[in-house]
Each structure stands twice: as structure tokens, then as C-alpha cells.
Amino acid sequence: MTEFTEVPSPFCGIGTDDLTIRVDGVSLKVIENGCAVNTPAFEQAITDTSARVDGKEVSLEVAVAKAAELLKNTNLPVIGGCATDVNGMRALLALADRSGAVVDNINFAGARNNFLALQDSGWMNTTLAEVKNRCDVLLVVGTDLEDFAPRFFERYLWNKEAMFVQDTSARDVIYLGKAPSGNASTSPNGKKPLVLEAATQDLPEVIAVLRALVKGQPIRASVVAGISVADLEIVAEKLKSAAYGVVTWAAGALAYRQAELTVQTLSELIKDINDRGARCSGLPLAGKEGDQTANQVCGWTTGYPTRTRFSRGYPEYDPFLNDTNLLINSGEADVLVWVHAFNTNAVPPATSLPLIVLGRSGMTFSKEPDVFIPVGTPGIDHAGHAYRMDNVVAIRLKKLRDSGLPSTADVLNAIEHALREETVC
């Protein structure tokens, strides 16, 4: 039995790296600093250790050869999921380049709300340590923050000491849209957040009015989507008078059409405040199960985030058309490679296409894939790197046990190799 301390998590997105985990053979137990997201993700048991072809257990070599055979002479392979570590993504992109595939991350539909805003007008953002030490006003938009990241408040707002905030428990927390599901946002001295509830799909209207108020525009209405304009005026004033205001949202929680315009309005509102002589920053929530990692590695390898295709020999980005489900349903895709090393529930979409799955051990399927290769989970079965939500910080994941499961990178590199040899012959 071994105990690991200071274990970083690739699951929660907020870069918790203070977990203590006890390892007994291949079973893991979170001893300290677990949470509703991290504990089950670390403790998930290994079930499959062997690759399968057509449901029959085979050696890894046979499974790799079969995968290469399925990818050979295809017109448009799609590599979906894309949930792995940096080295896994490097191998995945090499295989996509080789095979002319489309690369699409499982969380892209949410992330797209951010990318479209970023690529159209940009933003002013901050990172978690700045929040921890500087933030005096936090505005949470359309997101149940403690459900997204159970330890966010404990780690980054109610920290006992901060370099530049005298009394951290006096920080202002404001919820706009969704109300919090628990009490994590109540400060240690009992101060409750200001909650201004509105239906999620009404947020565009609410945020537009908030921006107008920040800019000092007159508003005729007295109520917007059930929130009084006077209350929104209070929010605007708090942001404008904050020493270091922070606005946070989870792009995936803004589940309505063209939510990128909401992200854009928020980001422009933040810029407006900075142009008016105060400091304010955005803090997009993400980073779960390799989503930031996928977009970062794809970014430096191709210039674009995921939803990039290599079918014409060079990368082409389309945040709408290069969508796994769309390409399957339209009949354009002719083979699906599904990569998800983190979550057994993140199964591939239903399809009649030839299907190759690199999944976390324990993944179950309604229809057996042509090839299934259980892979190790980065941060448990092998070392690696993952990006946190705030994008600039890559965490060094540790190897905690010897499971014998191959890494995503090992398997995808082997498939790419096999494909290369086939092409050369």
C-alpha cells in the first residue's frame, strides 16, 4: 500500500493538486481533499485490461493492426472525444494528419461559445491565483459554480489569507441567472451571495442591460427578465467600484442558441469597465477531462482549436461543420475513432460506422465497437500533462499505480505507425 500526497486532478478543471490518495494494488482511495467530482473519478475501478476486436479479447498488437486496417483507405475518419493528456493529443493529431481525419473535442459545443467571442473581439481574462489574492467582487453568470467545481469557493474565495484582500470572507459574490444549488458560496462569516435569478435563455437580455448600465446608458424598463433594473444597477456599480472584479461563466451552461453573443457582451462589458478606469477580468470555467488540453495542443499544432479537419492535407477549422455528430448523421464520416481516457460514461455516439474506441477501462457500450482498447487514465495510470480552466497553467499529472494499461499516446502512435508502414508498402 502506498500513499501519494499533493496529487493533481485532471477531472475538476480548477487544478486541485492537494489530494492524498491511497493505492492498494490497482485500487485507489481518496483519503484527503476529495470532492464529488474528483473522488469517484479517481476511485473508478479497472475492469477491462485487454483489448477486444469484434468483442473478442486480443493482444494490443492485434487490436492496433485492426484499427489501422479500418482506417486505411477511408475518405473521412472522424476522431471524436479527444479527451486525453498532452502526449495523447500529440499522437492523436499525428494520426489525424496521417489519415486525413476530423478532430473534434467532446465539449466543443460549449467551448465554441467562448471561441467565437474570442475570435471575433477578444477578452480580458484572469487566472485562479489572481482571483484568490485580488478578487473582491465575483459575478457568476448562468452557472451553478459549486456543482461545476465543488471546491472552487473553498480554494479560491474563502482562502484564509490573501495577499491583497484584507478580509476574504467579506468578498461580494453575485449570482446572475442560475441560483447556487448549495451553500459553498456563503462566506465563512455567514455572508450570503446576492442572487438575481433569471431563466438561462433570458440571460442575453439581462447581460445586455447590465452592459448598458455599466456604460451609463439610460434604461427605460424597470424590470428585465424578472430582475429589477435597480438590482442590476447595484451589480454594475459593484463591478465598477471593485478593486479587482471578476466575472465567471461556464460556456457550456449557457445552453441556448448563439450564446457566444452573451460571452461577447460579457467580455465587452469587462473591457468597458477597464476603459473607464477600474480593473475587471473574465474567468471562463472549463478544463474538465482534457477539453482545454485538446484545444491547446491542437492550437499549437495546427493554429486552430479542435473541430479541425485534415482531409485536404492541411488543417481547416470549422466550429460548426466539423462536428462529430453532424458528420456521422450526414453520412460524410466513414469511420469513427473515439478517444476518452477519463470517463467511462463518455461513450461514443450511436453509429453504424466502423468504430474504434480508446476508452477508460470500464466503459460499456450498447453496441460493441469493432475495436476497443482500454487505455490508462492520465494522472492515474501514467504521468502526463493537462491544462486547467484558466488555460495558462498546465499541471503535471502523476502516475499512481502500475495497471499495465497503455497510454492513449502509446496506442495512437502505434496505429499511426502501422498506417505509415501500410502507406509506404
Next chain:
Amino acid sequence: MLIRLTGGVVYDPASGIDGQQQDIYIQDGRIVNKPTGDFLIDKEYDLKGKVVMSGAIDMHTHIGGGKGNIARTLLPEDHRQDPVASTHICRSGCGHAMPSTFVTGYRYAEMGYTAGFEPAVLPINARQAHMEMGDIPILDKGGYVMLGSDDYLLRMLTAKKDQKAINDYVAWTMHSAKAIGVKVVNPGGINAFKFNQRKLDLDEQNSHYGVTPREILKVLATAVKELGVSHPLHVHGCNLGVPGNVQTTLDTIQGIGGLPMHLTHIQFHSYGTEGDFKFSSGAAQIAEAVNNNKNITIDVGQILFGQTVTASGDNMRQHANHKLASPNKWVTMDIECDAGCGVIPFKYKDQSFVNALQWAIGLETFLLVNDPWRIFLTTDHPNGAPFTSYPHLIRLLMDRTFRNDVLATLHPEAQKMTTLASIEREYTLQEIAIMTRAGAAKLIGLKDRGGLSAGNWADITVYTDNADRQKMFEKPDYVFKDGQLVVVDGKVVSTKWGTTHVVKPDFDPSVEKGLKDYFDRYLTMKLGNFKISDDEITEDGRGSITVHPLNGDVA
């Protein structure tokens, strides 16, 4: 395998060889002396009439790290203008302003470059910088770690910690981030911006810490020198882009009191306030100061006309300039009580008075600084222009007629505000070789690079002499990296992985006591998880680490 490069005209300033015909022998990746006795040549290249230099080294180029990837993500429309398809040996990607990592490696190599150094490695983002550089083929690489706006250092200065304590912290950070140099960007200014200060002059206090940029420069330059790090403190000064900043730069030079200091992209820090537009060239004053102060080295940060993107750690100045964004979209970030960044797309226009004069100021600086060992050829890629414009820049330096022809097409008022037309100097091939090879290797402290004598690694570039220097430098006949032929006629023919250059200055291990306490109380990562281990760079089997000696080390 023994390779002979026969009959080339060699420019090797490191050995004092200036255009002499010489054979070069390569064995096991290194240059060797001509073997004695009988020997068999396995492969010979006839280089009669060709120009031979060592592989070029870009000592300041933004090729790895978060702000570059933000720049990429921000500009899909720029990538679409320059798609790069895969070949049987090369990966696909994109080019132009901020190329993908693989294309960065190929295009540098195709211009005869064999190494590039990322000048702005944030300690907290160093992993990313090394991972990105780990995906740049062919080139050797390395990074200068950024300090000076990190709260830890500013707290030390407020607490009046002694120089020894600061040296330990600097050395520890260099180890943790795997760096070969130390950079400071707008000293203390990135930090001051977080306290809502919008400008910070050399002697202006940070509103929270009471520390001035001058003090920060002094302690960091002293630390770098006392630790024996070859590369002097790499300084992106105060007031970037502000008319009148020439005085700030002159004060910075005087204020450092003779300590070694490298002033980077000095073009952006050489502006006066004369003339109808209250914007003028300070290049002559800067060049005079550089000529008179042997402790100072500079790189230019030349601007060239066209679309690019500016990516800087200086979020204070980038925010101040955001209205100049073209196209109008931009990003700034405050980062981890460590640093910050700002990314602003920019289009330099030859019919803009300011841009045209910036162009002239850069060239004046090149031509008025006498010692090519203390000035380096950069565009601050991608900030002044993408690195792919270097051959054009070399032609501007080597060909006065061409230079004046271009000048004559620029904004007429800018032409009146520059002495460029009257400057007769034309750079020689040897001077180009100094700036881009021998001088750069010496400045960074690279052992066994940047020269062609026996013992050096065989990083070698072969050109066909051509009066059109742009044509000559954009398409080398051959490029060898560690003895492997990687480029023929300006195209990659094989690839390999370069090494990561670092230094490892000593520090007192007890420095971690204070740091651990600070990390636990204020940061978001455990100290042990912050430090980058060697295996993070080497574990994929492609990367390697080369540790260079410190000043004072016995070779």
C-alpha cells in the same frame, strides 16, 4: 560517417575567419579537424563558390508559450491565407504571422536557422513553453524566464531581502522553469497594472509595494551577473511604444551602473517627441549610448510592413494600445501573481507616418551601432514582423540602394524625419554572420554552437552568393543540423529533434522554505508540482537537455 564540405567560402567570426576558402569535415554530428593519414570520405559536397556559415541563431523570437497560442487561436483568418500541407516527411500546419509549431521549425530551417530562443517564459507557463518548443522540429531551443512583476520578488524587495536571497530565488526559478536566461518585461509594470496603475516610469513606485522599475532592474541584473549566467539580464524596458521613451531608455542604460544588460526590441523604446507629429527618432542617441557603454547589448525588433500580431508579456502597455488593434480584437490576461500577457493583432502600414518612422528608426539603429557583436537581428517575431521576413531585412541592411528605394516609397513626412537616406553603411557578410551566429551564441552562452571550428556541433548553412541578398538568404543550398542534412535548396528534406539549452546556477536549497510557505498560502499549486523535472522534456524520447557552463566554470 565522415562528411566533407569542399571548397566553400567560409564566414566564421567565432574563429576570425572572414571569407576564406576552407574545407569542413563532419563526423558524428560534430565538426572535426581534417583526419590525419589515409581516410575515406563517405559523403562529399562540392561547395566551390558557395558561402558557408554556421546555422543561424534567433536570440529573441516568440515561438513557445501561452501568449503565442492565444495569438494563434485569435487569428484563424490569418492562417487560412497560408495553409501548409503535410508531405511524406513534414507535418501539416499553418504559416504567416504566428505559424504552427511544426511549420515554425521547417521555415526557420529553410532560411538556414538552427536555433531559436523564446524570450518570455512565464515561470507558471514554462511547461507550456517547453511543450510547444518540444513540437518544433529541427531547431534547438531555450527560454529566458520572466521575473520582475511576480509578487514573490516584489515582496522580497519590500522586505529588504539581501542580494544573496534574491540570487537564490532567481537561480531556483531558472532551475524550475528550465531556462537559459532571465528576462524582465516592463519591470514591475505588469504587477502595477493589477493595482490599476496604467503607466510606470523608471522611477515611479508600484502603488502597493513602493518598489520602482529601476530597483527591480538593478537587483535582477546583479543576480544574473553574480550567478554567472552568461546571458545578461534581458530587458524589455518601461514605456514601450510611448513617444519620448528614448529618455527612459537612456536613463535605463545609465541607471544600471555598468552591469551587463541586454535591451531587447530597442526600436520600440527609441522614440522622441519632436516634429509636427510629436513623434521622432531617438536612434542616434540610443546608438551613441550603446557605442559608449560596452556593458550594453541590444536587439532591434525591426518592424516591417504588413499584417502581424503582437504578443507580449507587457499587458499594461498592450492594454494602453488596444485601440490600435487591427483587426479589432485583442486579449489581455493577468496571470497567477506571476506575470501577464497581451495579444494585439497589428498591421504596419508604409503610408502611416508612425509606422514608416518606426521602420526607419529600426534601420538607423542597426546602421549606427558600430559593434556587430553587441547588436542582434530580430523583428521580435511576430511583434515587428514574422521571422520569415529576415531575408528581406538582411537585404535592407546590406544594400543601400535597395534601402533608399524602399524609403522613397514611404510616408513623405516620415522620410523627412529620418537620417536613413544619408547613412552609407552596408553590412558585410561577416557582420551578418556575427549578428546572427557567432555573436548570438556568445551572448547566450552556447558552448559548441555558432562556430565552424572543430568541436562545434555541425549546424551549418550553405548559400549561393547572390547580389540580391534577400534571394540569397531565403533559400540556402544546404542546411545541416547536428551533421544531418535537413534542407536542400530551401526545402526540408529530413527532420530531427533539436535540444533544449539551459543553465543550472547554484542556489541554497533552503530557499524552498520561504517559497513553500508562499505557495501554500497564496498560490494555487503545490511547490513540488510547480517545478519542471528534466523528464518532462525528455520522456517522449524526442527532447533532450543541454546544460551550458556558467561564467567562471572551468571548461
